[in-house]
Amino acid sequence: MRDTIRFLLGDEVRSISSVSPTRTVLEWLRGEARARGTKEGCAEGDCGACTVVLGEASDEGMVWRAVNACILFLPALDGRQLLTVEHLRGADGALHPVQQAMVAHHGSQCGFCTPGFVMSLFALYHAGTAPNRRAANEALAGNLCRCTGYRPILDAAREACAGVPADRFAASALEIAARLRGLADPEPLEIVAEGVRFVAPRTVAQLADAVLAHPDATILAGGTDVGLWVTKQHRALPTVIAVERVADFARVEERGGVLRIGAGATYEDALAAIERHWPDFARMTRRIGSRQIRNRGTIGGNVANASPIGDTPPALLALDATLVLRRGAAQRRLPAAEFFLGYRKTALAAGEFLEAIEVPLPAAGETFAIYKVSKRFEQDISAVCGAFRLRLHDGNVADIRIGFGGMAAIPKRATATEAALRGRPWTRENVTAAMAVLSDEFAPLTDMRASAAYRARVARNLLLRFWLETTSSAATLVRLPEWESAA
Numbered sequence: 001m002r003d004t005i006r007f008l009l010g011d012e013v014r015s016i017s018s019v020s021p022t023r024t025v026l027e028w029l030r031g032e033a034r035a036r037g038t039k040e041g042c043a044e045g046d047c048g049a050c051t052v053v054l055g056e057a058s059d060e061g062m063v064w065r066a067v068n069a070c071i072l073f074l075p076a077l078d079g080r081q082l083l084t085v086e087h088l089r090g091a092d093g094a095l096h097p098v099q100q101a102m103v104a105h106h107g108s109q110c111g112f113c114t115p116g117f118v119m120s121l122f123a124l125y126h127a128g129t130a131p132n133r134r135a136a137n138e139a140l141a142g143n144l145c146r147c148t149g150y151r152p153i154l155d156a157a158r159e160a161c162a163g164v165p166a167d168r169f170a171a172s173a174l175e176i177a178a179r180l181r182g183l184a185d186p187e188p189l190e191i192v193a194e195g196v197r198f199v200a201p202r203t204v205a206q207l208a209d210a211v212l213a214h215p216d217a218t219i220l221a222g223g224t225d226v227g228l229w230v231t232k233q234h235r236a237l238p239t240v241i242a243v244e245r246v247a248d249f250a251r252v253e254e255r256g257g258v259l260r261i262g263a264g265a266t267y268e269d270a271l272a273a274i275e276r277h278w279p280d281f282a283r284m285t286r287r288i289g290s291r292q293i294r295n296r297g298t299i300g301g302n303v304a305n306a307s308p309i310g311d312t313p314p315a316l317l318a319l320d321a322t323l324v325l326r327r328g329a330a331q332r333r334l335p336a337a338e339f340f341l342g343y344r345k346t347a348l349a350a351g352e353f354l355e356a357i358e359v360p361l362p363a364a365g366e367t368f369a370i371y372k373v374s375k376r377f378e379q380d381i382s383a384v385c386g387a388f389r390l391r392l393h394d395g396n397v398a399d400i401r402i403g404f405g406g407m408a409a410i411p412k413r414a415t416a417t418e419a420a421l422r423g424r425p426w427t428r429e430n431v432t433a434a435m436a437v438l439s440d441e442f443a444p445l446t447d448m449r450a451s452a453a454y455r456a457r458v459a460r461n462l463l464l465r466f467w468l469e470t471t472s473s474a475a476t477l478v479r480l481p482e483w484e485s486a487a
């Protein structure tokens with residue numbers, strides 16, 4: 001066991017011990033480290049003012065990802081490199097290419113947001129591909145500007161991030177990676193400080209033992225939900241068990257006709273595999289939170305959190321996913337539809353955790369679509385999210401699965417609507433009749449996101465939209481909103 005967090009702050013090795021393991025990186029930076037370039041706007045992962053970059057050793061060198069420091073607990077730094085806006089300038093004072101482009105395009109509009117924008121640009125610069133407008137939007141969607149606008153910043157992004165990175169970080173990537181490997185330790189991390197016990201096991205067996213020994217512990221994955229329990233709800237978390245260092249827990253692989261997504265896989269980890277089989281699911285995934293959130297948030301956390309408006313459960317319901325649950329050495333498999341029992345109540349027993357999600361690969365001729373309806377396009381929670389999977393045979397519905405979020409206290413399948421459609425011709429008439437069934441099947445709530453009447457109407461219309469999309473010719477189908485085009 002080790003009780004010290006070791007990481008690189010820029011080039012410098014730092015150790016942290018005897019500090020609460022639920023203290024955020026932002027608090028530590030602005031407090032102990034006196035690095036105040038990183039700002040606090042919302043303290044809930046929404047505005048991007050606190051964006052920093054986490055570097056990790058990879059086979060090719062380094063991978064640098066933008067994350068929100070305001071909801072990142074300190075142990076996430078262990079074995080990684082933390083870069084803030086203070087680290088970008090060269091020893092001779094020269095600005096980094098992304099900073100230079102911000103100056104040249106008048107993108108530095110206020111001192112509060114600019115450091116966050118610059119760090120998101122730095123991560124985009126190191127992605128190593130010249131971004132089109134959509135990719136630049138996507139990388140910056142987690143940095144909110146309320147004063148001026150995004151055009152100068154997007155112009156800076158497209159000028160600075162033009163391809164292969166050529167800064168001093170790229171030049172020393174192998175050396176940084178070697179230094180990080182030198183810091184790596186196969187031992188679990190266990191910190192007890194300020195009333196919090198934090199354990200980061202390294203193997204699934206250690207994780208299973210820890211969860212069994214502490215059934216009341218908070219399991220922590222990316223912390224994009226749990227972080228807010230601390231920063232916004234000021235909840236005490238006496239015992240925290242982190243899954244992110246568990247070997248193979250983030251693995252995403254295809255085997256035996258299923259896509260197996262380890263419960264520790266982030267959205268960005270899983271995106272390429274999802275894209276290969278369900279491009280529409282991938283498109284919706286890119287609208288979950290922001291790049292910073294998707295770099296940390298996991299699909300496992302989204303499922304286990306059991307929010308009625310989580311975005312992946314409707315897809316997993318429609319895709320007939322199976323959840324692999326583990327308690328000690330015992331594993332059980334549960335259909336996703338049987339996991340959600342009541343408002344934020346799941347089928348997880350005491351001492352049990354989610355190990356993986358298995359999604360059957362699409363059968364030939366199957367159509368899948370998912371629609372997220374929210375007030376903002378990116379960085380917003382759904383009012384309604386509807387997922388549809390259809391298999392036709394000779395124009396008749398051989399099978400259909402419909403999953404909804406935002407329509408009940410749990411993510412839920414529309415089984416009565418499915419039954420009304422199954423075996424019948426896939427016609428507008430039958431779909432219209434099924435829309436009436438759908439109205440009776442759910443009694444959604446009115447809340448700040450939408451009224452019950454709006455949700456019910458949207459859900460009905462999403463079914464109609466799915467029918468239109470599956471029956472219209474490509475020439476009449478307008479699918480991509482203008483802001484999603486690759487121009």
Ligand SMILES: Cc1cc2nc3c(=O)[nH]c(=O)nc-3n(C[C@H](O)[C@H](O)[C@H](O)COP(=O)(O)OP(=O)(O)OC[C@H]3O[C@@H](n4cnc5c(N)ncnc54)[C@H](O)[C@@H]3O)c2cc1C
Nearest residue numbers: 045221222223224225226288289298301302304310311354
């Ligand atoms: C700014 C912002 C925007 C967001 N936007 C969206 C959005 O658009 N759509 C959306 O659906 N969500 C959104 N979220 C919510 C959040 O990002 C997701 O729910 C995310 O997938 C949670 O994953 P995580 O790894 O961060 O989970 P954590 O916060 O670490 O954990 C979430 C819950 O799951 C439990 N848990 C985690 N892993 C396991 C496991 N292996 N076994 C058992 N229990 C486990 C935790 O104990 C906790 O109860 C947003 C959050 C923020 C802060």
Ligand code: FES
Nearest residue numbers: 041042047048070
């Ligand atoms: S302070 Fe707003 S995202 Fe962190």
Ligand code: FES
Nearest residue numbers: 110113145146147
């Ligand atoms: S850049 Fe800060 S509000 Fe616009």
